[in-house]
Amino acid sequence: MMRVRFAPSPTGQLHVGNARTALFNWLLAHGRDGTFILRIEDTDAERSTRESEAGILDDLRWLGLDWDEGPDVGGQHGPYRQSERLHLYASYANELLSGQHAYSCFCTSTRLDADRQADLAAGRPPRYHGHCRGLSRAEAQARIDAGERPVVRFRVPQGIEVRFRDLVRGEVIFNTDVIGDFVIVRSDSRPQYNFAVVVDDALMEVSHVIRGEDHISNTPRQILLYRALGFAPPEFAHLSLVMGPDHTPLSKRHGATSVTEFRVRGYLPEALVNYLALIGWSPRGAAPEQAEQDELLPIDELARRFRIEAVGHSAGIFDPEKLAWMNRHYMKAAAPSRLAAEALRYFTARGFITRRTDAAMDYLVSLLPMAVGSVDRLEEIADRVRFVFQFDPAASLASPEVLGVLEEPGAHDVVAALAEELASAGRLDRETFRAAAGRVRERTGQKGRALFHPIRVVLTGEAGGPELDLAVPAIERGAELPASSGVARVTGCRERARLFAAAVGVRSA
RNA sequence: GUCCCCAUCGUCCAGAGGCCCAGGACGUGGCCCUUUCAAGGCCAAAACACGGGUUCGAAUCCCGUUGGGGACGCCA
Numbered sequence: 001m002m003r004v005r006f007a008p009s010p011t012g013q014l015h016v017g018n019a020r021t022a023l024f025n026w027l028l029a030h031g032r033d034g035t036f037i038l039r040i041e042d043t044d045a046e047r048s049t050r051e052s053e054a055g056i057l058d059d060l061r062w063l064g065l066d067w068d069e070g071p072d073v074g075g076q077h078g079p080y081r082q083s084e085r086l087h088l089y090a091s092y093a094n095e096l097l098s099g100q101h102a103y104s105c106f107c108t109s110t111r112l113d114a115d116r117q118a119d120l121a122a123g124r125p126p127r128y129h130g131h132c133r134g135l136s137r138a139e140a141q142a143r144i145d146a147g148e149r150p151v152v153r154f155r156v157p158q159g160i161e162v163r164f165r166d167l168v169r170g171e172v173i174f175n176t177d178v179i180g181d182f183v184i185v186r187s188d189s190r191p192q193y194n195f196a197v198v199v200d201d202a203l204m205e206v207s208h209v210i211r212g213e214d215h216i217s218n219t220p221r222q223i224l225l226y227r228a229l230g231f232a233p234p235e236f237a238h239l240s241l242v243m244g245p246d247h248t249p250l251s252k253r254h255g256a257t258s259v260t261e262f263r264v265r266g267y268l269p270e271a272l273v274n275y276l277a278l279i280g281w282s283p284r285g286a287a288p289e290q291a292e293q294d295e296l297l298p299i300d301e302l303a304r305r306f307r308i309e310a311v312g313h314s315a316g317i318f319d320p321e322k323l324a325w326m327n328r329h330y331m332k333a334a335a336p337s338r339l340a341a342e343a344l345r346y347f348t349a350r351g352f353i354t355r356r357t358d359a360a361m362d363y364l365v366s367l368l369p370m371a372v373g374s375v376d377r378l379e380e381i382a383d384r385v386r387f388v389f390q391f392d393p394a395a396s397l398a399s400p401e402v403l404g405v406l407e408e409p410g411a412h413d414v415v416a417a418l419a420e421e422l423a424s425a426g427r428l429d430r431e432t433f434r435a436a437a438g439r440v441r442e443r444t445g446q447k448g449r450a451l452f453h454p455i456r457v458v459l460t461g462e463a464g465g466p467e468l469d470l471a472v473p474a475i476e477r478g479a480e481l482p483a484s485s486g487v488a489r490v491t492g493c494r495e496r497a498r499l500f501a502a503a504v505g506v507r508s509a
Numbered sequence: 510g511u512c513c514c515c516a517u518c519g520u521c522c523a524g525a526g527g528c529c530c531a532g533g534a535c536g537u538g539g540c541c542c543u544u545u546c547a548a549g550g551c552c553a554a555a556a557c558a559c560g561g562g563u564u565c566g567a568a569u570c571c572c573g574u575u576g577g578g579g580a581c582g583c584c585a
Contacts, residue, residue, distance in 0.1 A: 319536080371547095468545085
C-alpha cells in the first residue's frame with residue numbers, strides 16, 4: 001500500500017514550489033490508489049502560526065489536492081501536527097539515549113561557532129567537533145541536575161557510506177565523514193526537524209518520501225536515524241527546485257510566488273495545477289501514442305499518467321507566460337456561470353456590481369463573451385468591460401490614443417452625425433446599431449476604420465476593446481437595469497453620444 | 510571551502526546508441542482574418558555547454574572541464 005505525505009511548516013503562505021511538491025505527491029497517490037497524508041511541521045514555535053496553517057489548507061483545497069489523513073480529517077496515524085506529537089519524540093529520543101545512539105551535549109553556541117569557523121578556514125566541511133561525545137550519562141545527568149540544559153545529539157557512525165536509491169536520481173552516496181553529530185532534540189526539548197520527520201514518517205507508515213531537492217542532504221542523516229530506531233527506511237524521491245527567470249530561487253521579486261497570490265490575481269486552480277505538473281515532468285513520455293493534447297490535461301488524467309521515475313533531474317524555471325496561456329485556455333473551457341461567480345469579486349471591488357443578485361449575475365454572464373478568450377486572468381475580465389460601467393468623456397479626451405482617433409480626417413463629422421442619429425433612436429440592439437452606423441456612413445462618407453474607430457471612441461471612451469456589435473448591446477442592456485438589480489448605473493449609448501459630442505465641441509453639419 | 514545534485518531551442522519538455530542535419534508547447538517574428546485592441550489560423554527563426562574517450566555509429570554510455578543549483582543551524 002502506497003502512502004505518501006506532504007509536510008509543510010505553517011510559517012507563511014503556500015509557495016508554488018511547495019504546491020508542486022504537494023501535487024506530485026497527490027498525483028502519485030491518486031494514480032496508484034495510494035493514501036495522501038497531510039502533516040503539519042510546526043515544531044518551530046517561533047514562526048509557526050495557526051493562521052498560516054489554515055491558509056495552507058485552504059490553498060491545497062482550492063487546488064483540489066485533498067488529503068486522506070490530516071489534522072482536520074484525522075486518520076489512524078494521528079495526531080497530524082508535530083506539536084501534538086511531542087511525547088512520541090521524547091520517547092524515541094530516550095530510546096536512542098539509552099542505546100548510546102545519542103548523547104547530551106552542553107557546548108555553547110560560542111564554541112560551536114568558533115569550531116565552524118575553524119573548519120571553514122581549514123577547508124573542511126563544518127561539523128560538530130564531538131566535545132561532548134565522550135560524556136558519560138552520569139556526568140550528563142549531574143550537569144542537568146545542576147541546571148544546565150543540553151541538546152541531544154545523534155552519534156553519527158564515522159567513516160561509512162550511506163547510500164540510497166533515489167527514485168528520480170538513481171543511486172546517491174554520502175560519506176558520513178562530512179556529517180557531524182547533529183542535534184535531534186533542542187535544549188528546550190523540542191525535536192529537531194530530521195528527527196521528528198523520521199519518527200513521523202516511520203510511525204505514519206509513509207512508503208514514499210517525495211520532497212524538494214533541498215532535502216537530499218538530509219536523507220543520509222534520516223537513514224541513519226531509521227537504522228538506529230530499528231525502522232525500515234521508505235523510498236525517497238527528490239524533486240528539483242523551481243527557480244525564477246534569473247535562475248535564482250523563486251522569490252518575491254519575481255512577482256507572485258504563493259498560491260494565494262495567484263488565486264487573488266484571478267488564476268483558475270486547474271490552470272495552476274496543470275502548469276505546475278509540467279515543470280519537471282511531461283505526461284507525454286507516459287503515453288507516446290497520444291502526441292496530441294499532451295499538455296492540457298485535467299488533474300485526474302495527469303494522475304493516471306504520472307510516473308515518479310519520469311520526473312526530470314534539472315531545476316525548472318517558473319514561466320508566468322505559459323501559466324497565463326494555460327489560464328486563458330481554462331477560462332475559455334470553464335462554464336460561464338462558474339466564471340461569472342469567480343469574476344464577481346473583481347466587479348464588486350471596482351464598484352461595477354454593488355450587490356449579488358440573479359439579475360446582476362445574469363448580466364455579468366452576458367458580458368463574458370466580450371472578455372473571455374482575450375484576457376489572461378479573471379481580474380482582467382472586469383478591466384476589459386470597464387467601459388460599460390465607466391463613461392467619462394473628459395477623462396477619455398486626456399488619452400493620447402483617443403485624441404489620435406479624433407484627429408483623423410472626418411472623425412468630428414462622425415461624432416456629430418452619430419449623436420444626431422442616436423438622439424432619435426430607441427434602445428439599440430445589434431441590428432439597430434448597425435443600421436444607425438450605416439446612416440452615419442451615408443451622411444459623412446466615412447467607412448470602415450474611419451467610421452467605426454470614432455464611433456468606438458464616442459460610445460466606449462476607449463480606442464480599443466471588444467467588438468462594437470457586442471459592446472453596444474451590452475451597454476444598452478445595462479442601461480435598462482434598475483438600481484435594485486445590484487448593477488452600477490450604466491450610461492446608455494444615446495446619452496454617451498450626446499455627452500461626447502458636447503465634450504468635443506462638435507456641431508452638427 | 511567541503512559534500513551532493515544537475516546540464517537539449519529564450520523557457521518547459523520529448524528523445525532511454527542508429528528512426529534526430531533533433532520533435533512538441535509557451536514566448537518571439539512574419540502572414541492571414543478583422544471596423545479597433547485582443548483572440549484565432551498558418552508559416553518561420555531558435556538548442557544537443559566544452560574537451561576527451563567507448564563504439565561501425567552518441568544528444569543518448571564513461572571521464573574531465575566549465576557553468577548552475579542545493580546542503581553544511583538548537584530553520585524546516
